[in-house]
Amino acid sequence: MFKKTGKIILAAITLSGVAYAGEFNTQAEKDRIAMQEYFLEKFSDPLGKSSKYFPYVDKEEIKEKYIWPVKLEDFAHGTAAWYKPTKEQLAQINDFPPYEIPLDEGRELYNTAFANGKSYADCFEKPGVKHEYPYFDVERNEVITLGQAINECREANGETPLRYGKGDIAKIMAYMAYESRGEVINVEIPNEAAKQAYENGKKMFYKQRGYFSLNCVECHVDGSGQRIRAEALSPTLGQVTHFPVYRIKWGGLGTMQRRLAGCVRDTGVEKPKMQTKALKELEFFVTYMSNGFEINGPDTRK
Amino acid sequence: MISKKLVSALSCTVVLATAAVADNHKMSEEELIKLGKETYMNKSKGNCLACHALTGAGIDQEGNMGPNLANFASLPDEYFYNKIWDPNKNNPNSMMPPLGRNHRVTDQEIKAIIAFVKHVAK
Numbered sequence: 001m002f003k004k005t006g007k008i009i010l011a012a013i014t015l016s017g018v019a020y021a022g023e024f025n026t027q028a029e030k031d032r033i034a035m036q037e038y039f040l041e042k043f044s045d046p047l048g049k050s051s052k053y054f055p056y057v058d059k060e061e062i063k064e065k066y067i068w069p070v071k072l073e074d075f076a077h078g079t080a081a082w083y084k085p086t087k088e089q090l091a092q093i094n095d096f097p098p099y100e101i102p103l104d105e106g107r108e109l110y111n112t113a114f115a116n117g118k119s120y121a122d123c124f125e126k127p128g129v130k131h132e133y134p135y136f137d138v139e140r141n142e143v144i145t146l147g148q149a150i151n152e153c154r155e156a157n158g159e160t161p162l163r164y165g166k167g168d169i170a171k172i173m174a175y176m177a178y179e180s181r182g183e184v185i186n187v188e189i190p191n192e193a194a195k196q197a198y199e200n201g202k203k204m205f206y207k208q209r210g211y212f213s214l215n216c217v218e219c220h221v222d223g224s225g226q227r228i229r230a231e232a233l234s235p236t237l238g239q240v241t242h243f244p245v246y247r248i249k250w251g252g253l254g255t256m257q258r259r260l261a262g263c264v265r266d267t268g269v270e271k272p273k274m275q276t277k278a279l280k281e282l283e284f285f286v287t288y289m290s291n292g293f294e295i296n297g298p299d300t301r302k
Numbered sequence: 303m304i305s306k307k308l309v310s311a312l313s314c315t316v317v318l319a320t321a322a323v324a325d326n327h328k329m330s331e332e333e334l335i336k337l338g339k340e341t342y343m344n345k346s347k348g349n350c351l352a353c354h355a356l357t358g359a360g361i362d363q364e365g366n367m368g369p370n371l372a373n374f375a376s377l378p379d380e381y382f383y384n385k386i387w388d389p390n391k392n393n394p395n396s397m398m399p400p401l402g403r404n405h406r407v408t409d410q411e412i413k414a415i416i417a418f419v420k421h422v423a424k
C-alpha cells in the first residue's frame with residue numbers, strides 16, 4: 001500500500017512530462033559508481049596497493065588474513081568479503097543461525113491478525129518487499145523506512161506502534177527480509193525533494209562530528225580494510241543488504257536504524273533518535289549506495 | 303541502609319577530587335607513566351590503542367589505522383604533544399581525533415601519554 005502510492009504519483013509526473021526520474025539521480029549515480037570503483041580497486045590487490053590504501057597494516061596480516069580480489073557481489077557480505085577471520089567466524093556461527101528463532105517469531109507476528117481482524121497482509125502486497133525500502137514518498141515529501149511503514153500499518157489498524165530498533169519490529173523485518181532474499185535493491189530519486197533528501201543523507205555521511213571528529217567515511221570508506229581494535233571495518237558498499245542482523249553483542253536482532261544510531265554515537269555525540277528525518281535520510285543515502293545488490297538478510301554479526 | 307544513589311554520588315566526588323589533584327600536583331615520573339597508560343587505554347579518553355599498535359606494551363587487540371607508535375618514541379615531546387592536541391595541523395586529512403583541542407584529554411594527560419609511550423618504547 002505504502003509503496004504503491006509513491007509509484008502512482010511518480011508515474012503521473014512522468015506522463016505529464018514535467019520531469020522524469022532519471023534527471024534527479026545524476027549526482028547520486030556518479031556517487032554510487034565512484035564508490036563501487038573505489039572499493040573494487042582498493043580490494044583488487046591489497047598487498048600490492050598496501051602503501052596507498054593500508055599504509056599501517058602489517059603486510060603479514062594482509063598475506064595471511066585478507067581475501068582478494070573481492071568481486072562486486074561479494075561486498076554484500078560486509079567485513080566477511082575481505083577478512084578471513086570474520087568470514088570463518090560467521091560461517092561457523094551460521095551453522096546454527098542465531099536469527100532462526102526470531103525469524104520464525106517474525107513470520108508468526110506478520111501473519112497474526114490485529115484486533116480488528118486485519119493484518120500486515122492488508123498493508124503490504126506481500127512480505128517480500130524489504131528491497132523497496134526506504135523509498136521517497138512524493139506525496140508525503142519524506143523518506144519512508146520499512147520500520148515506519150510497519151508501525152503506520154499498525155496504527156491505521158488501531159494497534160499501538162512497536163518500539164523501533166529491536167524486538168518485535170526487528171523480527172517482523174527479519175521475516176520480510178528473508179522473503180525478499182534475491183530481490184534487488186533499487187532506491188529511486190523521483191523528484192527534487194527526494195534529491196534533497198539524498199543530499200542531506202550524504203552530508204550526514206561526510207560530516208565530522210563529536211569529540212572524535214569522525215565521520216562515516218573515515219571508518220567505512222577510507223577506514224574499511226583496517227581495524228579499530230579487533231573490529232575489522234566493513235565497506236559502505238553492500239552494508240544494507242543483510243539487515244536486520246542478529247548481533248552477538250546485542251544478544252538479539254537489530255535494525256539498520258539501530259546500527260546507524262550506534263555508529264553516529266561512536267563519533268562522540270549523544271545517540272540520535274531512530275526514525276528522525278536525519279537518520280532516515282542517512283539510511284536513504286547508504287541504501288542508494290547499494291543499489292543493484294540483492295537482499296540477503298537476515299544475517300549474523302559480532 | 304545507604305542508598306545506591308548516595309554511594310554513587312560519593313564515589314563521584316572522590317573521582318572528581320582525585321582528578322583535580324592529579325592535574326595540579328607535580329607528578330613523579332612513575333605516576334605520570336601510570337596516568338599515561340590509563341589515558342592511553344581508556345575508551346573515552348585517549349583510546350590510542352583503538353588505532354595504534356605500540357610494540358613492547360603487551361596490549362591485546364590493537365587497531366591498525368595509524369602507525370606503530372614505537373616508531374615515534376624518539377621524536378621530541380613537542381612534536382608528539384602537537385600531534386595529540388590537533389593531528390590536523392601536520393596532516394589536514396588525518397582521521398586521528400583532535401583529542402586535545404576537543405578537551406578529551408588534559409594538558410597533563412597528554413604529557414602522561416607521551417611519558418608512557420616513551421617509557422614502553424625505550
